[in-house]
Amino acid sequence: MSPRDLLLALVVILAWGVNFVVIKVGLHGVPPMLLGALRFSLAACPAIFFVKRPNVPLRWLLAYGLTISLGQFAFLFYAMYVGMPAGLASLVLQAQAFFTLIFAAMFLHERIRAANLAGLVIAACGLALIGMQGGHAMTFAGFMFTLAAAAMWALGNVVTKRMGRVDLVSLVVWASLIPPLPFFALSLIFEGPAKIEASLRSIPVLSIFAIAYLAFVATLVGYSLWGKLLARYPASQVAPFSLLVPIIGLASAALMLGEALTPMQIAGAALVMAGLAVNVFGGWLVQRYQADIR
Template sequence: MSARDILLALFVVVIWGLNFVAIKWGVEEMPPLLLTALRYLAAAFPAVLLVKPPKVALPVLLVYGLAVGVLQFGLLFSAVHLGMPAGLSSLVMQVQAFFTIALAVLFLGERPGVPQLAGAVIAFAGIGVIALERLEGAALVPLLMTVGAAFFWGVSNIATKKAGKVDMFAFVVWGSLVPPLPLLALSLLLEGPDAMMAGLTHMSLRTVGSIAFLGYCATLMGYGLWSYLLGRYPASVVAPFSLLVPIVGMASAVAILGEPLSLIEVLGSGLVFAGLLLNVFGPRMLRRLAPAQ
Protein backbone atom coordinates (compact mmCIF):
# COMPACT_ATOMS: atom_id res chain seq x y z
CA MET A 1 0.00 0.00 0.00
CA SER A 2 1.12 3.55 -0.65
CA ALA A 3 1.83 5.80 2.31
CA ARG A 4 -1.26 7.86 1.47
CA ASP A 5 -3.53 4.82 1.45
CA ILE A 6 -2.08 3.54 4.72
CA LEU A 7 -2.96 6.92 6.23
CA LEU A 8 -6.47 6.66 4.75
CA ALA A 9 -6.91 3.20 6.30
CA LEU A 10 -5.73 4.50 9.67
CA PHE A 11 -8.09 7.46 9.31
CA VAL A 12 -11.02 5.05 8.82
CA VAL A 13 -9.88 3.07 11.86
CA VAL A 14 -9.92 6.21 14.01
CA ILE A 15 -13.37 7.21 12.72
CA TRP A 16 -14.82 3.76 13.40
CA GLY A 17 -13.17 3.61 16.82
CA LEU A 18 -14.54 7.02 17.83
CA ASN A 19 -17.93 5.91 16.50
CA PHE A 20 -18.56 4.12 19.81
CA VAL A 21 -17.93 7.28 21.82
CA ALA A 22 -20.42 9.13 19.59
CA ILE A 23 -22.97 6.35 20.19
CA LYS A 24 -22.51 6.66 23.95
CA TRP A 25 -22.97 10.43 23.86
CA GLY A 26 -26.01 10.13 21.62
CA VAL A 27 -27.92 7.54 23.70
CA GLU A 28 -27.35 9.56 26.86
CA GLU A 29 -29.78 12.20 25.56
CA MET A 30 -31.93 10.43 22.97
CA PRO A 31 -33.84 7.12 22.74
CA PRO A 32 -31.51 4.65 20.99
CA LEU A 33 -33.88 3.53 18.22
CA LEU A 34 -34.73 7.13 17.37
CA LEU A 35 -31.01 7.97 17.35
CA THR A 36 -30.36 5.08 14.96
CA ALA A 37 -33.13 6.30 12.65
CA LEU A 38 -31.64 9.81 12.60
CA ARG A 39 -28.19 8.36 11.87
CA TYR A 40 -29.50 6.73 8.70
CA LEU A 41 -31.54 9.74 7.68
CA ALA A 42 -28.32 11.74 7.88
CA ALA A 43 -26.47 9.08 5.88
CA ALA A 44 -29.19 8.94 3.20
CA PHE A 45 -29.81 12.65 2.69
CA PRO A 46 -28.72 14.47 0.67
CA ALA A 47 -26.45 11.68 -0.65
CA VAL A 48 -29.27 9.79 -2.44
CA LEU A 49 -29.92 12.92 -4.51
CA LEU A 50 -26.31 12.88 -5.74
CA VAL A 51 -25.50 9.18 -6.06
CA LYS A 52 -27.02 6.86 -8.66
CA PRO A 53 -28.77 3.72 -7.35
CA PRO A 54 -26.54 0.63 -7.34
CA LYS A 55 -27.24 -2.10 -9.88
CA VAL A 56 -28.44 -4.66 -7.34
CA ALA A 57 -31.59 -6.68 -6.76
CA LEU A 58 -34.05 -4.86 -4.49
CA PRO A 59 -34.44 -7.81 -2.04
CA VAL A 60 -30.67 -7.83 -1.47
CA LEU A 61 -30.67 -4.09 -0.76
CA LEU A 62 -33.64 -4.47 1.61
CA VAL A 63 -32.02 -7.35 3.52
CA TYR A 64 -28.81 -5.35 3.82
CA GLY A 65 -30.59 -2.22 5.07
CA LEU A 66 -32.72 -4.11 7.59
CA ALA A 67 -29.81 -6.21 8.86
CA VAL A 68 -27.27 -3.43 9.24
CA GLY A 69 -29.52 -0.53 10.18
CA VAL A 70 -32.52 -1.89 12.06
CA LEU A 71 -31.06 -5.03 13.65
CA GLN A 72 -27.30 -4.45 13.95
CA PHE A 73 -27.25 -0.82 15.01
CA GLY A 74 -30.70 -0.88 16.60
CA LEU A 75 -29.45 -3.60 18.97
CA LEU A 76 -26.04 -1.98 19.47
CA PHE A 77 -27.40 1.48 20.28
CA SER A 78 -29.96 -0.07 22.65
CA ALA A 79 -27.25 -2.17 24.34
CA VAL A 80 -25.07 0.90 24.96
CA HIS A 81 -28.15 2.74 26.25
CA LEU A 82 -28.75 -0.12 28.72
CA GLY A 83 -25.20 0.03 30.04
CA MET A 84 -22.90 -1.84 27.65
CA PRO A 85 -19.54 -0.02 27.83
CA ALA A 86 -18.70 1.71 24.56
CA GLY A 87 -15.12 0.43 24.54
CA LEU A 88 -16.05 -3.16 25.25
CA SER A 89 -18.79 -3.08 22.62
CA SER A 90 -16.23 -2.01 20.01
CA LEU A 91 -14.39 -5.28 20.65
CA VAL A 92 -17.38 -7.62 21.03
CA MET A 93 -18.77 -6.36 17.71
CA GLN A 94 -15.71 -7.77 15.95
CA VAL A 95 -16.94 -11.35 16.45
CA GLN A 96 -19.03 -10.54 13.37
CA ALA A 97 -16.11 -12.02 11.46
CA PHE A 98 -16.93 -15.47 12.81
CA PHE A 99 -20.68 -15.10 12.30
CA THR A 100 -19.89 -14.12 8.71
CA ILE A 101 -17.82 -17.28 8.28
CA ALA A 102 -20.62 -19.47 9.69
CA LEU A 103 -23.27 -17.82 7.52
CA ALA A 104 -21.03 -18.12 4.46
CA VAL A 105 -20.85 -21.86 5.09
CA LEU A 106 -24.65 -22.09 5.24
CA PHE A 107 -25.60 -19.78 2.38
CA LEU A 108 -22.56 -19.51 0.12
CA GLY A 109 -21.07 -22.98 0.45
CA GLU A 110 -17.72 -21.68 1.69
CA ARG A 111 -15.44 -23.82 3.85
CA PRO A 112 -13.61 -22.25 6.79
CA GLY A 113 -10.02 -23.23 7.44
CA VAL A 114 -8.60 -24.60 10.68
CA PRO A 115 -7.21 -21.19 11.78
CA GLN A 116 -10.64 -19.59 11.32
CA LEU A 117 -12.36 -22.31 13.35
CA ALA A 118 -9.71 -22.11 16.07
CA GLY A 119 -9.97 -18.33 16.09
CA ALA A 120 -13.74 -18.55 16.53
CA VAL A 121 -13.38 -20.91 19.49
CA ILE A 122 -10.83 -18.64 21.17
CA ALA A 123 -12.84 -15.47 20.52
CA PHE A 124 -16.10 -16.89 21.84
CA ALA A 125 -14.24 -18.24 24.87
CA GLY A 126 -13.27 -14.61 25.46
CA ILE A 127 -16.93 -13.58 25.21
CA GLY A 128 -17.69 -16.27 27.79
CA VAL A 129 -15.03 -14.89 30.13
CA ILE A 130 -16.49 -11.39 29.80
CA ALA A 131 -19.96 -12.83 30.45
CA LEU A 132 -18.75 -14.32 33.76
CA GLU A 133 -18.68 -10.82 35.20
CA ARG A 134 -22.09 -10.02 33.74
CA LEU A 135 -24.13 -12.96 34.95
CA GLU A 136 -26.61 -10.64 36.61
CA GLY A 137 -29.44 -10.02 34.15
CA ALA A 138 -29.05 -6.24 34.05
CA ALA A 139 -25.43 -6.54 32.90
CA LEU A 140 -25.72 -9.71 30.81
CA VAL A 141 -28.60 -8.55 28.60
CA PRO A 142 -26.66 -5.66 26.96
CA LEU A 143 -23.74 -8.03 26.30
CA LEU A 144 -26.05 -10.55 24.61
CA MET A 145 -27.65 -7.73 22.60
CA THR A 146 -24.19 -6.68 21.40
CA VAL A 147 -23.41 -10.26 20.35
CA GLY A 148 -26.76 -10.25 18.52
CA ALA A 149 -25.76 -7.01 16.80
CA ALA A 150 -22.53 -8.69 15.69
CA PHE A 151 -24.57 -11.58 14.26
CA PHE A 152 -26.68 -9.22 12.15
CA TRP A 153 -23.49 -7.49 10.99
CA GLY A 154 -22.57 -10.92 9.66
CA VAL A 155 -25.97 -11.13 7.92
CA SER A 156 -25.35 -7.77 6.27
CA ASN A 157 -21.93 -8.99 5.13
CA ILE A 158 -23.57 -11.96 3.39
CA ALA A 159 -26.06 -9.59 1.73
CA THR A 160 -23.10 -7.52 0.54
CA LYS A 161 -21.47 -10.63 -0.91
CA LYS A 162 -24.77 -11.49 -2.64
CA ALA A 163 -24.79 -7.99 -4.18
CA GLY A 164 -21.67 -8.89 -6.15
CA LYS A 165 -19.39 -6.33 -7.76
CA VAL A 166 -21.37 -3.12 -7.38
CA ASP A 167 -20.55 0.45 -6.41
CA MET A 168 -20.29 -0.14 -2.65
CA PHE A 169 -20.59 3.53 -1.77
CA ALA A 170 -23.88 3.73 -3.69
CA PHE A 171 -24.93 0.46 -2.06
CA VAL A 172 -24.37 1.95 1.42
CA VAL A 173 -26.07 5.24 0.52
CA TRP A 174 -29.20 3.64 -0.93
CA GLY A 175 -29.20 0.95 1.75
CA SER A 176 -29.41 3.80 4.28
CA LEU A 177 -32.89 4.59 2.95
CA VAL A 178 -34.21 1.29 4.32
CA PRO A 179 -33.76 1.61 8.13
CA PRO A 180 -35.37 4.97 9.05
CA LEU A 181 -39.07 4.07 8.68
CA PRO A 182 -38.88 0.69 10.50
CA LEU A 183 -36.75 2.27 13.22
CA LEU A 184 -39.14 5.20 13.67
CA ALA A 185 -42.05 2.73 13.92
CA LEU A 186 -40.17 0.65 16.51
CA SER A 187 -39.21 3.78 18.43
CA LEU A 188 -42.85 4.89 18.50
CA LEU A 189 -43.95 1.44 19.69
CA LEU A 190 -41.19 0.64 22.18
CA GLU A 191 -39.85 4.02 23.31
CA GLY A 192 -43.10 5.95 23.07
CA PRO A 193 -44.09 9.28 21.52
CA ASP A 194 -43.24 11.24 24.67
CA ALA A 195 -39.65 9.98 24.72
CA MET A 196 -39.33 10.64 21.00
CA MET A 197 -40.63 14.18 21.34
CA ALA A 198 -38.40 14.86 24.34
CA GLY A 199 -35.38 13.57 22.43
CA LEU A 200 -36.12 15.75 19.41
CA THR A 201 -36.95 18.93 21.31
CA HIS A 202 -34.10 18.74 23.82
CA MET A 203 -31.23 17.86 21.51
CA SER A 204 -27.98 19.43 22.64
CA LEU A 205 -25.20 20.41 20.26
CA ARG A 206 -23.34 17.30 21.41
CA THR A 207 -26.21 15.06 20.29
CA VAL A 208 -26.48 16.89 16.95
CA GLY A 209 -22.74 16.42 16.53
CA SER A 210 -23.06 12.72 17.40
CA ILE A 211 -25.75 12.22 14.74
CA ALA A 212 -23.68 14.08 12.15
CA PHE A 213 -20.58 12.05 13.01
CA LEU A 214 -22.47 8.74 12.94
CA GLY A 215 -24.22 9.51 9.67
CA TYR A 216 -21.67 11.39 7.63
CA CYS A 217 -18.32 10.30 9.06
CA ALA A 218 -18.78 6.73 10.36
CA THR A 219 -21.25 5.66 7.66
CA LEU A 220 -20.55 7.60 4.46
CA MET A 221 -16.92 8.64 4.84
CA GLY A 222 -15.85 5.46 6.63
CA TYR A 223 -17.52 3.01 4.25
CA GLY A 224 -16.68 5.14 1.23
CA LEU A 225 -12.95 5.16 1.99
CA TRP A 226 -13.00 1.49 3.00
CA SER A 227 -14.68 0.56 -0.31
CA TYR A 228 -12.06 2.61 -2.17
CA LEU A 229 -9.25 0.73 -0.42
CA LEU A 230 -10.86 -2.67 -1.07
CA GLY A 231 -11.16 -1.69 -4.72
CA ARG A 232 -7.42 -0.97 -4.97
CA TYR A 233 -5.93 -3.72 -2.82
CA PRO A 234 -6.65 -7.37 -1.92
CA ALA A 235 -8.94 -7.85 1.08
CA SER A 236 -6.07 -9.66 2.83
CA VAL A 237 -4.10 -6.39 2.78
CA VAL A 238 -6.95 -4.11 3.88
CA ALA A 239 -8.82 -6.33 6.37
CA PRO A 240 -6.09 -6.45 9.07
CA PHE A 241 -6.50 -2.71 9.64
CA SER A 242 -9.96 -3.46 11.13
CA LEU A 243 -8.18 -5.13 14.06
CA LEU A 244 -7.15 -1.65 15.17
CA VAL A 245 -10.78 -0.48 15.50
CA PRO A 246 -11.40 -2.04 18.95
CA ILE A 247 -8.02 -0.74 20.14
CA VAL A 248 -9.03 2.80 19.18
CA GLY A 249 -12.55 2.20 20.53
CA MET A 250 -11.39 0.95 23.92
CA ALA A 251 -8.64 3.56 24.26
CA SER A 252 -10.97 6.43 23.36
CA ALA A 253 -13.66 5.11 25.73
CA VAL A 254 -11.14 5.10 28.57
CA ALA A 255 -9.62 8.48 27.65
CA ILE A 256 -12.79 10.39 26.70
CA LEU A 257 -15.56 8.63 28.64
CA GLY A 258 -13.49 7.44 31.59
CA GLU A 259 -14.77 3.87 31.25
CA PRO A 260 -12.97 1.39 33.52
CA LEU A 261 -11.93 -2.11 32.48
CA SER A 262 -11.91 -4.90 35.05
CA LEU A 263 -9.24 -7.60 35.05
CA ILE A 264 -11.75 -10.19 33.82
CA GLU A 265 -12.81 -7.91 30.96
CA VAL A 266 -9.15 -7.38 30.04
CA LEU A 267 -8.54 -11.14 30.00
CA GLY A 268 -11.67 -11.80 27.97
CA SER A 269 -10.82 -9.00 25.57
CA GLY A 270 -7.35 -10.49 25.12
CA LEU A 271 -8.87 -13.82 24.09
CA VAL A 272 -11.26 -12.16 21.64
CA PHE A 273 -8.42 -10.19 20.10
CA ALA A 274 -6.22 -13.32 19.90
CA GLY A 275 -9.04 -15.11 18.07
CA LEU A 276 -9.36 -12.23 15.62
CA LEU A 277 -5.60 -12.23 14.99
CA LEU A 278 -5.67 -15.96 14.30
CA ASN A 279 -8.63 -15.52 11.93
CA VAL A 280 -6.88 -12.82 9.90
CA PHE A 281 -3.28 -14.02 9.90
CA GLY A 282 -3.65 -17.78 10.48
CA PRO A 283 -4.42 -18.75 6.85
CA ARG A 284 -1.47 -16.67 5.62
CA MET A 285 0.88 -18.37 8.11
CA LEU A 286 -0.32 -21.82 7.01
CA ARG A 287 0.32 -20.97 3.36
CA ARG A 288 3.89 -19.90 4.19
CA LEU A 289 4.54 -23.09 6.17
CA ALA A 290 3.03 -25.42 3.54
CA PRO A 291 6.09 -25.55 1.17
CA ALA A 292 8.35 -26.45 4.08
CA GLN A 293 6.33 -29.56 4.90
Protein backbone atom coordinates in the same frame (compact mmCIF):
# COMPACT_ATOMS: atom_id res chain seq x y z
CA MET B 1 0.22 0.33 0.22
CA SER B 2 1.33 3.90 -0.40
CA PRO B 3 1.89 6.25 2.58
CA ARG B 4 -1.15 8.28 1.50
CA ASP B 5 -3.43 5.24 1.40
CA LEU B 6 -2.01 3.98 4.67
CA LEU B 7 -2.98 7.32 6.21
CA LEU B 8 -6.49 6.99 4.73
CA ALA B 9 -6.82 3.52 6.26
CA LEU B 10 -5.82 4.86 9.66
CA VAL B 11 -8.30 7.74 9.33
CA VAL B 12 -11.10 5.23 8.70
CA ILE B 13 -10.07 3.04 11.64
CA LEU B 14 -9.88 6.08 13.91
CA ALA B 15 -13.33 7.25 12.76
CA TRP B 16 -14.88 3.81 13.31
CA GLY B 17 -13.11 3.24 16.62
CA VAL B 18 -14.22 6.57 18.14
CA ASN B 19 -17.70 5.87 16.73
CA PHE B 20 -18.64 3.88 19.86
CA VAL B 21 -17.86 6.76 22.21
CA VAL B 22 -19.93 9.03 19.96
CA ILE B 23 -22.88 6.61 20.14
CA LYS B 24 -22.69 6.64 23.94
CA VAL B 25 -22.68 10.45 23.94
CA GLY B 26 -25.62 10.56 21.53
CA LEU B 27 -27.66 8.21 23.72
CA HIS B 28 -27.40 10.63 26.66
CA GLY B 29 -29.88 12.92 24.94
CA VAL B 30 -31.74 10.74 22.40
CA PRO B 31 -33.30 7.27 22.95
CA PRO B 32 -31.79 4.44 20.87
CA MET B 33 -34.48 3.85 18.22
CA LEU B 34 -34.91 7.58 17.59
CA LEU B 35 -31.12 7.93 17.35
CA GLY B 36 -31.11 5.23 14.66
CA ALA B 37 -33.91 6.92 12.73
CA LEU B 38 -32.14 10.29 12.75
CA ARG B 39 -28.74 8.80 11.91
CA PHE B 40 -29.94 6.98 8.78
CA SER B 41 -32.25 9.78 7.65
CA LEU B 42 -29.25 12.10 7.61
CA ALA B 43 -27.01 9.50 5.97
CA ALA B 44 -29.52 8.94 3.13
CA CYS B 45 -30.52 12.53 2.41
CA PRO B 46 -29.17 14.40 0.57
CA ALA B 47 -26.53 11.80 -0.42
CA ILE B 48 -28.94 9.77 -2.60
CA PHE B 49 -29.28 12.76 -4.93
CA PHE B 50 -25.54 12.62 -5.69
CA VAL B 51 -24.81 8.88 -5.56
CA LYS B 52 -26.02 6.49 -8.25
CA ARG B 53 -28.22 3.60 -7.11
CA PRO B 54 -26.26 0.34 -6.86
CA ASN B 55 -26.81 -2.16 -9.63
CA VAL B 56 -28.40 -4.83 -7.43
CA PRO B 57 -31.93 -6.26 -7.25
CA LEU B 58 -34.25 -4.49 -4.80
CA ARG B 59 -34.59 -7.63 -2.66
CA TRP B 60 -30.84 -7.64 -1.93
CA LEU B 61 -30.83 -3.93 -1.20
CA LEU B 62 -33.70 -4.48 1.26
CA ALA B 63 -31.93 -7.47 2.81
CA TYR B 64 -28.75 -5.43 3.32
CA GLY B 65 -30.64 -2.47 4.78
CA LEU B 66 -32.65 -4.65 7.16
CA THR B 67 -29.61 -6.55 8.46
CA ILE B 68 -26.48 -4.38 8.54
CA SER B 69 -28.26 -1.03 8.78
CA LEU B 70 -31.43 -1.69 10.80
CA GLY B 71 -30.76 -4.94 12.66
CA GLN B 72 -27.17 -4.28 13.61
CA PHE B 73 -27.69 -0.74 14.89
CA ALA B 74 -31.05 -1.35 16.55
CA PHE B 75 -29.42 -4.03 18.71
CA LEU B 76 -26.16 -2.10 19.19
CA PHE B 77 -27.81 1.19 20.18
CA TYR B 78 -30.14 -0.60 22.58
CA ALA B 79 -27.24 -2.64 24.01
CA MET B 80 -25.32 0.53 24.81
CA TYR B 81 -28.49 2.16 26.13
CA VAL B 82 -29.00 -0.66 28.66
CA GLY B 83 -25.44 -0.73 29.94
CA MET B 84 -22.91 -2.01 27.40
CA PRO B 85 -19.73 0.09 27.72
CA ALA B 86 -18.52 1.73 24.50
CA GLY B 87 -15.09 0.08 24.58
CA LEU B 88 -16.38 -3.44 25.14
CA ALA B 89 -19.08 -2.89 22.51
CA SER B 90 -16.36 -2.12 19.92
CA LEU B 91 -14.67 -5.41 20.83
CA VAL B 92 -17.65 -7.77 21.20
CA LEU B 93 -19.13 -6.51 17.93
CA GLN B 94 -16.12 -8.02 16.15
CA ALA B 95 -17.71 -11.41 16.81
CA GLN B 96 -19.34 -10.66 13.45
CA ALA B 97 -16.24 -12.16 11.80
CA PHE B 98 -17.04 -15.56 13.31
CA PHE B 99 -20.80 -15.33 12.82
CA THR B 100 -19.97 -14.58 9.17
CA LEU B 101 -17.93 -17.78 8.92
CA ILE B 102 -20.81 -19.81 10.35
CA PHE B 103 -23.54 -18.18 8.25
CA ALA B 104 -21.43 -18.39 5.07
CA ALA B 105 -20.98 -22.10 5.70
CA MET B 106 -24.71 -22.54 6.33
CA PHE B 107 -26.12 -20.44 3.48
CA LEU B 108 -23.30 -20.24 0.90
CA HIS B 109 -21.70 -23.63 1.64
CA GLU B 110 -18.29 -22.04 2.16
CA ARG B 111 -15.62 -24.12 3.83
CA ILE B 112 -14.44 -23.27 7.35
CA ARG B 113 -10.67 -23.82 7.43
CA ALA B 114 -8.65 -24.98 10.42
CA ALA B 115 -7.26 -21.48 11.07
CA ASN B 116 -10.79 -20.05 11.04
CA LEU B 117 -11.99 -22.70 13.47
CA ALA B 118 -9.03 -22.13 15.79
CA GLY B 119 -9.63 -18.39 15.77
CA LEU B 120 -13.33 -18.94 16.47
CA VAL B 121 -12.62 -21.16 19.48
CA ILE B 122 -10.06 -18.73 20.93
CA ALA B 123 -12.37 -15.74 20.48
CA ALA B 124 -15.35 -17.67 21.89
CA CYS B 125 -13.35 -18.33 25.07
CA GLY B 126 -12.64 -14.61 25.29
CA LEU B 127 -16.29 -13.70 24.77
CA ALA B 128 -17.27 -16.22 27.46
CA LEU B 129 -14.89 -14.54 29.93
CA ILE B 130 -16.33 -11.13 29.09
CA GLY B 131 -19.91 -12.41 29.34
CA MET B 132 -19.23 -13.87 32.78
CA GLN B 133 -18.38 -10.36 33.97
CA GLY B 134 -21.96 -9.08 33.61
CA GLY B 135 -22.54 -6.62 36.46
CA HIS B 136 -18.93 -5.39 36.44
CA ALA B 137 -19.40 -2.07 34.58
CA MET B 138 -21.45 -4.06 32.03
CA THR B 139 -24.93 -5.53 31.97
CA PHE B 140 -25.49 -9.07 30.72
CA ALA B 141 -28.42 -7.79 28.61
CA GLY B 142 -26.11 -5.26 26.97
CA PHE B 143 -23.60 -8.02 26.20
CA MET B 144 -26.24 -10.28 24.62
CA PHE B 145 -27.74 -7.46 22.54
CA THR B 146 -24.24 -6.63 21.26
CA LEU B 147 -23.82 -10.26 20.18
CA ALA B 148 -27.19 -9.99 18.42
CA ALA B 149 -25.89 -6.87 16.63
CA ALA B 150 -22.80 -8.83 15.55
CA ALA B 151 -25.03 -11.61 14.19
CA MET B 152 -27.05 -9.09 12.15
CA TRP B 153 -23.84 -7.58 10.76
CA ALA B 154 -22.74 -11.09 9.79
CA LEU B 155 -26.03 -11.77 7.99
CA GLY B 156 -25.49 -8.52 6.10
CA ASN B 157 -22.01 -9.72 5.14
CA VAL B 158 -23.52 -12.90 3.70
CA VAL B 159 -26.03 -10.79 1.74
CA THR B 160 -23.13 -8.69 0.40
CA LYS B 161 -21.26 -11.84 -0.64
CA ARG B 162 -24.40 -13.07 -2.40
CA MET B 163 -24.65 -9.80 -4.36
CA GLY B 164 -21.17 -10.15 -5.84
CA ARG B 165 -19.17 -7.07 -6.83
CA VAL B 166 -20.98 -3.87 -5.89
CA ASP B 167 -19.98 -0.27 -5.22
CA LEU B 168 -19.74 -0.09 -1.42
CA VAL B 169 -20.49 3.63 -1.09
CA SER B 170 -23.54 3.41 -3.36
CA LEU B 171 -24.80 0.38 -1.43
CA VAL B 172 -24.40 2.06 1.98
CA VAL B 173 -26.06 5.31 0.87
CA TRP B 174 -29.08 3.71 -0.79
CA ALA B 175 -29.48 1.09 1.93
CA SER B 176 -29.68 3.98 4.41
CA LEU B 177 -33.11 4.76 2.93
CA ILE B 178 -34.49 1.54 4.40
CA PRO B 179 -34.00 1.86 8.21
CA PRO B 180 -35.55 5.28 9.03
CA LEU B 181 -39.23 4.24 8.84
CA PRO B 182 -38.75 0.98 10.80
CA PHE B 183 -36.64 2.87 13.34
CA PHE B 184 -39.35 5.53 13.73
CA ALA B 185 -41.96 2.76 14.12
CA LEU B 186 -39.83 1.05 16.80
CA SER B 187 -39.36 4.39 18.52
CA LEU B 188 -43.12 5.00 18.59
CA ILE B 189 -43.76 1.51 19.99
CA PHE B 190 -41.01 1.28 22.60
CA GLU B 191 -40.17 4.91 23.39
CA GLY B 192 -43.55 6.55 22.82
CA PRO B 193 -44.66 9.84 21.22
CA ALA B 194 -44.12 11.83 24.44
CA LYS B 195 -40.47 10.77 24.74
CA ILE B 196 -39.85 11.41 21.05
CA GLU B 197 -41.32 14.91 21.30
CA ALA B 198 -39.42 15.71 24.49
CA SER B 199 -36.14 14.45 22.98
CA LEU B 200 -36.55 16.50 19.80
CA ARG B 201 -37.60 19.63 21.70
CA SER B 202 -34.59 19.61 24.02
CA ILE B 203 -31.99 17.71 22.04
CA PRO B 204 -28.51 18.53 23.44
CA VAL B 205 -25.82 20.01 21.23
CA LEU B 206 -23.63 16.95 21.88
CA SER B 207 -26.37 14.65 20.63
CA ILE B 208 -26.70 16.74 17.45
CA PHE B 209 -22.95 16.42 16.98
CA ALA B 210 -23.20 12.66 17.57
CA ILE B 211 -25.93 12.21 14.94
CA ALA B 212 -23.94 14.25 12.40
CA TYR B 213 -20.78 12.25 13.16
CA LEU B 214 -22.58 8.91 12.83
CA ALA B 215 -24.22 9.91 9.54
CA PHE B 216 -21.40 11.74 7.81
CA VAL B 217 -18.07 10.67 9.33
CA ALA B 218 -18.68 7.05 10.39
CA THR B 219 -21.03 6.20 7.51
CA LEU B 220 -20.37 8.32 4.43
CA VAL B 221 -16.73 9.32 4.87
CA GLY B 222 -15.72 6.02 6.48
CA TYR B 223 -17.27 3.77 3.85
CA SER B 224 -16.20 6.04 0.97
CA LEU B 225 -12.54 5.82 1.98
CA TRP B 226 -12.80 2.10 2.79
CA GLY B 227 -14.40 1.45 -0.60
CA LYS B 228 -11.55 3.28 -2.36
CA LEU B 229 -8.97 1.20 -0.52
CA LEU B 230 -10.77 -2.05 -1.42
CA ALA B 231 -10.85 -0.93 -5.06
CA ARG B 232 -7.09 -0.28 -5.10
CA TYR B 233 -5.79 -3.21 -3.03
CA PRO B 234 -6.69 -6.87 -2.39
CA ALA B 235 -9.20 -7.37 0.45
CA SER B 236 -6.58 -9.46 2.26
CA GLN B 237 -4.36 -6.38 2.46
CA VAL B 238 -7.10 -3.99 3.62
CA ALA B 239 -9.20 -6.17 5.96
CA PRO B 240 -6.53 -6.63 8.69
CA PHE B 241 -6.73 -2.91 9.47
CA SER B 242 -10.17 -3.57 10.97
CA LEU B 243 -8.39 -5.34 13.84
CA LEU B 244 -7.40 -1.88 15.05
CA VAL B 245 -11.04 -0.76 15.49
CA PRO B 246 -11.58 -2.38 18.93
CA ILE B 247 -8.16 -1.14 20.06
CA ILE B 248 -9.15 2.43 19.18
CA GLY B 249 -12.59 1.80 20.68
CA LEU B 250 -11.21 0.58 24.00
CA ALA B 251 -8.58 3.34 24.17
CA SER B 252 -10.96 6.18 23.27
CA ALA B 253 -13.58 4.91 25.76
CA ALA B 254 -10.95 4.84 28.51
CA LEU B 255 -9.68 8.33 27.66
CA MET B 256 -13.00 10.08 26.94
CA LEU B 257 -15.47 8.20 29.14
CA GLY B 258 -13.21 6.87 31.87
CA GLU B 259 -14.20 3.27 31.19
CA ALA B 260 -12.05 0.66 32.89
CA LEU B 261 -11.96 -3.11 32.40
CA THR B 262 -11.72 -5.76 35.09
CA PRO B 263 -8.73 -8.16 34.89
CA MET B 264 -11.10 -10.86 33.60
CA GLN B 265 -12.42 -8.53 30.89
CA ILE B 266 -8.86 -7.63 29.89
CA ALA B 267 -8.04 -11.34 29.58
CA GLY B 268 -11.20 -11.87 27.53
CA ALA B 269 -10.37 -8.90 25.30
CA ALA B 270 -6.88 -10.29 24.69
CA LEU B 271 -8.34 -13.68 23.70
CA VAL B 272 -10.86 -12.08 21.33
CA MET B 273 -8.11 -10.06 19.65
CA ALA B 274 -5.91 -13.19 19.44
CA GLY B 275 -8.80 -15.12 17.87
CA LEU B 276 -9.39 -12.36 15.32
CA ALA B 277 -5.67 -12.31 14.47
CA VAL B 278 -5.61 -16.10 14.00
CA ASN B 279 -8.71 -15.88 11.80
CA VAL B 280 -7.16 -13.18 9.59
CA PHE B 281 -3.52 -14.32 9.46
CA GLY B 282 -3.67 -18.03 10.35
CA GLY B 283 -4.27 -19.32 6.83
CA TRP B 284 -1.47 -17.17 5.43
CA LEU B 285 0.97 -18.39 8.10
CA VAL B 286 0.09 -22.02 7.40
CA GLN B 287 0.67 -21.50 3.68
CA ARG B 288 4.04 -19.84 4.36
CA TYR B 289 5.06 -22.71 6.65
CA GLN B 290 4.05 -25.33 4.08
CA ALA B 291 5.97 -23.46 1.37
CA ASP B 292 9.10 -23.30 3.56
CA ILE B 293 9.20 -27.03 4.31
CA ARG B 294 8.83 -28.06 0.69
